[in-house]
Amino acid sequence: MSESRRIIDIAPAALIKVIAAIILIWMWLQLWQLLMVIVVACVLAITLYPAVEWLERRGIPCSLGATAVVVVLALLIVWFFWVTGASLSGQARMLGGRVMEFERTVIERAPPWITDAMRRNGTGVPDMSALAGYAVNAGRLALAAVVVAALALILTIYLLIEGQQTYAWLVAYAPPAHRARVDVTAREARRAILAYAVGNVATSVFATIFVLVCLSLLRVPAALLLALLAGIFDFVPVLGFICSALPAVLLALTVSPAVAITVAALYVGYHALENYWIGPKVYGGRLRLSNLAVILAFAVGAEIGGIVGALLALPIAAMYPVVENVWLKEYLGRDAVETHRRIERRGA
Numbered sequence: 001m002s003e004s005r006r007i008i009d010i011a012p013a014a015l016i017k018v019i020a021a022i023i024l025i026w027m028w029l030q031l032w033q034l035l036m037v038i039v040v041a042c043v044l045a046i047t048l049y050p051a052v053e054w055l056e057r058r059g060i061p062c063s064l065g066a067t068a069v070v071v072v073l074a075l076l077i078v079w080f081f082w083v084t085g086a087s088l089s090g091q092a093r094m095l096g097g098r099v100m101e102f103e104r105t106v107i108e109r110a111p112p113w114i115t116d117a118m119r120r121n122g123t124g125v126p127d128m129s130a131l132a133g134y135a136v137n138a139g140r141l142a143l144a145a146v147v148v149a150a151l152a153l154i155l156t157i158y159l160l161i162e163g164q165q166t167y168a169w170l171v172a173y174a175p176p177a178h179r180a181r182v183d184v185t186a187r188e189a190r191r192a193i194l195a196y197a198v199g200n201v202a203t204s205v206f207a208t209i210f211v212l213v214c215l216s217l218l219r220v221p222a223a224l225l226l227a228l229l230a231g232i233f234d235f236v237p238v239l240g241f242i243c244s245a246l247p248a249v250l251l252a253l254t255v256s257p258a259v260a261i262t263v264a265a266l267y268v269g270y271h272a273l274e275n276y277w278i279g280p281k282v283y284g285g286r287l288r289l290s291n292l293a294v295i296l297a298f299a300v301g302a303e304i305g306g307i308v309g310a311l312l313a314l315p316i317a318a319m320y321p322v323v324e325n326v327w328l329k330e331y332l333g334r335d336a337v338e339t340h341r342r343i344e345r346r347g348a
Contacts, residue, residue: 036308037148041155043312045163046190047197048073052160066160070153084224101254181326188322189315196315199282200235203274207234207241211248214266218259220252235311237279238294242271293317 028035048069055065159166167186174182208231215223226248233240245267252260275291294314301313321340329337 032305036305036312037152038155039312040308041152041159043193043197043315044152044156045159046193048156049160049163050194063161066157069160070157074153084228185319185322185326188326189319192318192322193315196318199279200237202282203237203278204231204234206278207231207270207274210270211244211267215248215252215263218252218255218262220248220255220259220263222251226251234274236298237314238275238291239298241274242267245271 048066051069052062052065055068056062060068171179171182171186208227211230212223212227215226220226226244229247230241230244233244236243245264248267249260249264252263294317297313297317298310301316302310305312324332324340325337
């Protein structure tokens with residue numbers, strides 16, 4: 001009897017670990033949106049910290065330098081939307097006119113039975129109450145986005161000022177035997193995140209300029225709007241830029257089929273150039289991810305945390321070689337780790 005009881009006994013430490021895991025999962029489900037804001041603030045702090053260090057070396061206190069850097073970033077964002085807003089509104093009106101003109105052309109050339117069906121389905125008067133509801137929801141979403149952005153920037157300031165103390169406080173929770181490995185992992189994670197953030201901003205700026213110049217020369221409507229869309233989508237490596245090609249090709253069709261084919265070719269050509277030349281040059285080999293790894297990381301991150309999760313999944317995936325070398329080497333074996341390193345160097 002005592003032997004059977006011993007078999008089903010659960011050690012108190014194991015029970016505590018299970019309860020802690022359940023609590024962590026429950027906290028994630030309840031607070032995942034706030035946690036995502038904190039993670040974004042951490043990424044911003046890591047990205048902006050070199051600028052704060054540069055100011056500190058010139059005698060500016062850390063608190064003042066951190067506040068100045070974040071305020072400058074916020075002002076640049078506001079200035080960007082202010083400057084582009086007027087141009088975008090004008091291009092949006094022009095785009096609406098082009099779309100209506102294209103629609104009239106299609107209706108004129110369509111068979112009679114299609115035009116009759118379109119007239120029967122298009123005679124209703126728009127529901128103004130529904131439009132008002134959409135406007136209210138859009139206003140709420142915009143206000144929520146502003147509040148979340150302000151919270152992220154405020155957290156970024158405090159992380160820039162107190163980040164090192166907070167990091168030392170958290171590392172103290174690790175067992176003394178593992179603190180050195182935790183520190184190595186954290187430093188490599190910082191390098192990966194910094195390389196990803198700086199490289200992503202650089203490639204997105206290049207994509208925006210390229211699309212703006214090409215579409216302006218080809219006289220495609222809403223060139224600035226399409227260029228900004230390409231720059232935003234380019235934050236998702238491999239998939240993003242090519243997805244932004246669809247609206248550009250459709251709008252190029254309103255000019256001529258030849259222009260649409262030219263736009264498609266330019267997008268495909270730049271996509272290949274960015275993946276195989278610009279990206280490796282910008283990232284400098286510090287973010288060695290295959291296209292398959294990028295797609296899988298993007299899909300998993302999007303499923304867990306939406307767009308923000310998809311973007312954050314890529315630097316996390318890039319940290320795997322460090323985790324493997326520091327934490328998993330004794331379990332996987334030296335041969336497996338060395339083989340993975342050779343494959344990474346060959347693909348870099």
